[in-house]
Amino acid sequence: MNTFLAALSLGTSRGAIFALVALGLVIVWRGAGIVNFAQMGQAMFSTYIASTLITNGYSYWIAFFVALLSGAALGALLDIFIMRPLSNKKQSELLSSESMRAAVPVIASLGILGALQALAGIIWAAEERGFPSPAKQEGFTVAGNVLPFTSFDVFVVSIVTVALILTTLFFTKTSIGLAMRATALNQEVAKLSGIRTNRTRTISWAISGAASSLAGLLITPTSNLSPNTLDLVLIVGFTAAVVGGLDSPVGAVLGGFILGMVISFVTFYDTPEDVFLAILAVLLAVLIIRPRGILGSKDARRV
Amino acid sequence: MLKIDNLVTRFGSVVAIDGISMQAQESKITTVIGANGAGKSTLLRTISGLEHPSSGSITWKGQSIIGKRPEDIVRLGIAHVPEGHAVISELSVEENISMGSLFRRRKFKSDITTAIDEMYALFPRLKERRKQLAGTLSGGERQMLAISRALVSRPQLLLLDEPSLGLAPLVVEQIIDSVNILCRSTGLSVLLVEQNANTALGVADHGVLLALGKVVADRPASELKADAKLRAAYLGY
Amino acid sequence: MRAVSNLKVKSIARTSLIRTLIFTALILIVGAQFDAYNQAQLAVVLILFIGVLSITLLTGISGQLSLGQGALMAVGGYSTALLITNYTLSLWVAVPLSIITSAIAGLLLGVAAARLRGPYLAGTTLVIALAIPTIANRFMSVFKGDEGLQVDVGYPPQWFTTVFGEPTYEQWQLYVALPFAAVALFFASNILLSRTGRMWRSIRDNESAASLAGVNFSRQKIYVFIISSTFAGLSGALYGLRGLVGPSVYPVSLSLLLLTAAVLGGIRSITGAFIGTVIVVFLPDWIELILGNFELSEQVSNFLPALISSLLLILTVVINPAGVAGVKLHKHK
Numbered sequence: 001m002n003t004f005l006a007a008l009s010l011g012t013s014r015g016a017i018f019a020l021v022a023l024g025l026v027i028v029w030r031g032a033g034i035v036n037f038a039q040m041g042q043a044m045f046s047t048y049i050a051s052t053l054i055t056n057g058y059s060y061w062i063a064f065f066v067a068l069l070s071g072a073a074l075g076a077l078l079d080i081f082i083m084r085p086l087s088n089k090k091q092s093e094l095l096s097s098e099s100m101r102a103a104v105p106v107i108a109s110l111g112i113l114g115a116l117q118a119l120a121g122i123i124w125a126a127e128e129r130g131f132p133s134p135a136k137q138e139g140f141t142v143a144g145n146v147l148p149f150t151s152f153d154v155f156v157v158s159i160v161t162v163a164l165i166l167t168t169l170f171f172t173k174t175s176i177g178l179a180m181r182a183t184a185l186n187q188e189v190a191k192l193s194g195i196r197t198n199r200t201r202t203i204s205w206a207i208s209g210a211a212s213s214l215a216g217l218l219i220t221p222t223s224n225l226s227p228n229t230l231d232l233v234l235i236v237g238f239t240a241a242v243v244g245g246l247d248s249p250v251g252a253v254l255g256g257f258i259l260g261m262v263i264s265f266v267t268f269y270d271t272p273e274d275v276f277l278a279i280l281a282v283l284l285a286v287l288i289i290r291p292r293g294i295l296g297s298k299d300a301r302r303v
Numbered sequence: 304m305l306k307i308d309n310l311v312t313r314f315g316s317v318v319a320i321d322g323i324s325m326q327a328q329e330s331k332i333t334t335v336i337g338a339n340g341a342g343k344s345t346l347l348r349t350i351s352g353l354e355h356p357s358s359g360s361i362t363w364k365g366q367s368i369i370g371k372r373p374e375d376i377v378r379l380g381i382a383h384v385p386e387g388h389a390v391i392s393e394l395s396v397e398e399n400i401s402m403g404s405l406f407r408r409r410k411f412k413s414d415i416t417t418a419i420d421e422m423y424a425l426f427p428r429l430k431e432r433r434k435q436l437a438g439t440l441s442g443g444e445r446q447m448l449a450i451s452r453a454l455v456s457r458p459q460l461l462l463l464d465e466p467s468l469g470l471a472p473l474v475v476e477q478i479i480d481s482v483n484i485l486c487r488s489t490g491l492s493v494l495l496v497e498q499n500a501n502t503a504l505g506v507a508d509h510g511v512l513l514a515l516g517k518v519v520a521d522r523p524a525s526e527l528k529a530d531a532k533l534r535a536a537y538l539g540y
Numbered sequence: 541m542r543a544v545s546n547l548k549v550k551s552i553a554r555t556s557l558i559r560t561l562i563f564t565a566l567i568l569i570v571g572a573q574f575d576a577y578n579q580a581q582l583a584v585v586l587i588l589f590i591g592v593l594s595i596t597l598l599t600g601i602s603g604q605l606s607l608g609q610g611a612l613m614a615v616g617g618y619s620t621a622l623l624i625t626n627y628t629l630s631l632w633v634a635v636p637l638s639i640i641t642s643a644i645a646g647l648l649l650g651v652a653a654a655r656l657r658g659p660y661l662a663g664t665t666l667v668i669a670l671a672i673p674t675i676a677n678r679f680m681s682v683f684k685g686d687e688g689l690q691v692d693v694g695y696p697p698q699w700f701t702t703v704f705g706e707p708t709y710e711q712w713q714l715y716v717a718l719p720f721a722a723v724a725l726f727f728a729s730n731i732l733l734s735r736t737g738r739m740w741r742s743i744r745d746n747e748s749a750a751s752l753a754g755v756n757f758s759r760q761k762i763y764v765f766i767i768s769s770t771f772a773g774l775s776g777a778l779y780g781l782r783g784l785v786g787p788s789v790y791p792v793s794l795s796l797l798l799l800t801a802a803v804l805g806g807i808r809s810i811t812g813a814f815i816g817t818v819i820v821v822f823l824p825d826w827i828e829l830i831l832g833n834f835e836l837s838e839q840v841s842n843f844l845p846a847l848i849s850s851l852l853l854i855l856t857v858v859i860n861p862a863g864v865a866g867v868k869l870h871k872h873k
Binding site: 034035037082085086097098099100102103104106107108110111112113114115117118119121122125126231232235238239242271273274275276277279280283284287288291 | 599603604605607652655656657658659660662663664666667668670671674675677678744745746792796799800803839840842843844846847849850851853854857858861
């Protein structure tokens with residue numbers, strides 16, 4: 001029973017983080033029409049910034065907010081200096097083929113990931129460092145038994161829930177949210193409606209950047225911080241987004257929790273070595289059985 | 304209000320517009336007609352900024368608008384309803400209409416609800432379906448929606464590209480009538496591109512006939528309608 | 541009609557053969573001028589060149605972006621290592637045999653991936669790239685986990701030393717890699733020039749048009765995966781023969797390295813693949829050459845090559861997506 005609860009608890013808190021990563025991917029997908037593989041690189045970078053602040057004596061919460069801001073700023077800069085020139089490029093004959101046009105932003109985001117990791121290595125070296133958590137990481141004690149839920153887990157889950165609610169409201173109820181959805185779905189009609197599509201896309205990148213920073217801040221206390229630790233999180237986040245439906249924020253969260261549970265239960269009841277194979281199995285299963293994802297709309301697969 | 308002078312637009316080596324000079328008269332309906340491939344859609348797309356001309360000039364209220372981005376041209380008062388997929392199927396009717404008013408939120412907050420209500424009054428069918436996804440609408444309703452989106456931005460010039468495409472004659476009549484009423488009552492200038500020359504010339508004040516990217520005739524609509532030789536040569540009836 | 545197509549096939553083969561011969565000659569000439577270190581580097585270039593060709597075929601010609609070529613290299617590497625270690629086969633037998641396993645892996649990958657596009661394909665192959673090496677840790681008895689299997693290029697056969705004299709270790713690495721690279725070049729050139737290549741390009745450029753023209757693109761996509769995987773597997777086999785086959789030898793960054801090389805050099809041509817591989821392999825050396833006078837901390841010098849190649853990748857994609865070879869290449873696609 002204890003194993004089950006432990007698995008459940010780990011699945012929930014990790015699931016919450018994967019949900020956040022998936023959410024960030026969905027935001028950029030819905031707002032800019034691409035899958036941002038550099039996302040966790042951005043997260044890693046902002047978390048390093050936060051870590052530096054903390055080592056220099058600033059409080060956790062100041063570092064937290066600076067990390068979010070720098071995540072947003074980094075996202076915006078990436079869009080303005082790399083993604084926007086990329087989408088403006090019309091001349092190249094290479095880009096006349098549909099598949100290359102879809103591949104090029106992916107390659108660019110991989111380049112960004114590599115550059116961010118290398119830059120982090122140059123600035124902070126590749127040594128692993130720890131990262132503090134704002135809440136206790138010991139389990140709650142109830143009636144003398146230590147539950148496998150920690151207050152940090154509660155913290156993580158509540159933040160992610162808030163993030164999800166804010167994101168859904170943002171997309172459906174605000175003007176900017178509508179502008180973002182319109183820009184991603186049909187850029188031409190959006191422009192003809194007077195929407196500043198460039199600016200809108202940059203905002204998507206900024207928000208996604210902040211969301212990924214948040215994910216980085218939440219996961220590093222439980223692992224360690226080095227230029228490569230978050231790569232695996234990206235993979236799981238991507239799978240979560242695909243499982244849930246690449247254009248659905250709620251789907252992203254659902255996918256995140258599903259994957260969190262899968263990984264947790266595989267870790268506890270099978271062996272940790274099987275985790276990646278399990279992720280692969282889930283990914284392939286979804287892509288074969290229901291390619292649009294659980295909550296994805298019919299057009300979710302449109303590239 | 305809108306003056307076009309010697310406009311040339313190319314796609315690679317293909318010259319789609321080959322030196323067009325014309326005007327869209329204020330508060331009048333000017334129709335651009337001609338066979339397929341005559342350059343009509345390209346003309347509208349060049350005006351609205353979706354395409355860039357290679358040479359020539361387009362002036363709107365005395366200002367040149369060449370090189371401006373489409374979203375800026377909308378803000379100057381020109382709204383373009385492109386042919387075909389002018390609505391976003393994955394968004395609701397309400398959201399599609401609101402899209403057109405987003406850029407006015409800051410300055411004209413109160414006017415926006417009025418503008419949207421006016422669209423619902425003009426096209427009651429849309430009001431019934433306001434929460435539905437645009438993709439579930441019929442062809443005629445989608446066209447009404449596209450026009451509403453454009454009108455909600457309170458343009459002074461409406462560029463309408465082949466509204467009759469794929470629609471039943473009765474629906475076409477309804478839509479053209481509504482646009483006509485709008486023009487006469489609010490002073491909206493309309494540049495109407497149409498394959499269905501008969502219908503277009505029926506409501507228009509002025510007509511411009513294009514062939515192979517050039518202007519062949521530029522006359523009051525009634526004259527064009529009466530000119531049987533011209534009609535037979537270029538319009539096939 | 542038959543006669544014409546036969547003629548075409550013959551002339552394509554002839555063109556490819558000429559290219560291969562010129563290539564081989566150039567490598568031998570240049571290699572003879574190099575010192576031992578650079579000869580070893582050249583060998584790596586030849587080995588990775590084969591791997592980059594797998595991307596040229598998969599992504600450049602048929603438009604499918606795969607980030608998992610490193611995993612396919614691992615398949616080739618492990619197959620060869622196991623054949624050599626467990627069955628004491630010579631590498632000249634083991635390597636060609638492991639092409640078969642790579643082809644099978646390619647078939648599986650193709651079946652899974654043929655319906656995917658763009659980021660879905662990229663992400664899935666990335667997951668595969670991460671998942672496959674974990675198998676090594678899962679079945680440690682066979683694959684020896686992180687420790688891996690040790691293999692190497694061995695010694696030249698008797699007849700070789702009699703005719704050519706005794707080569708140095710680096711020279712022998714070069715002489716082992718070269719024939720495989722030449723064969724790979726020959727086949728790649730053949731494919732690119734042939735009707736198959738044209739079919740694949742039509743899939744890349746416009747799927748709807750291709751399907752209207754009767755191209756069964758699902759099946760063709762699988763073929764591309766199979767063929768591209770054989771290239772990757774071959775590359776991986778040779779890569780492992782440098783000394784070790786293990787999960788650390790085939791990390792995800794290897795897949796990205798191949799992709800970077802392909803894009804930098806020009807993703808659509810064989811020349812581009814070669815240029816890109818040269819850049820990627822020699823870049824750390826060139827950086828050291830240029831910045832050698834500056835006192836760089838270890839921290840910086842460790843990561844500088846990666847930073848520069850990533851930046852080059854970004855710049856290439858933004859400014860000139862066709863890569864170095866693409867700048868002048870306007871006729872052949």
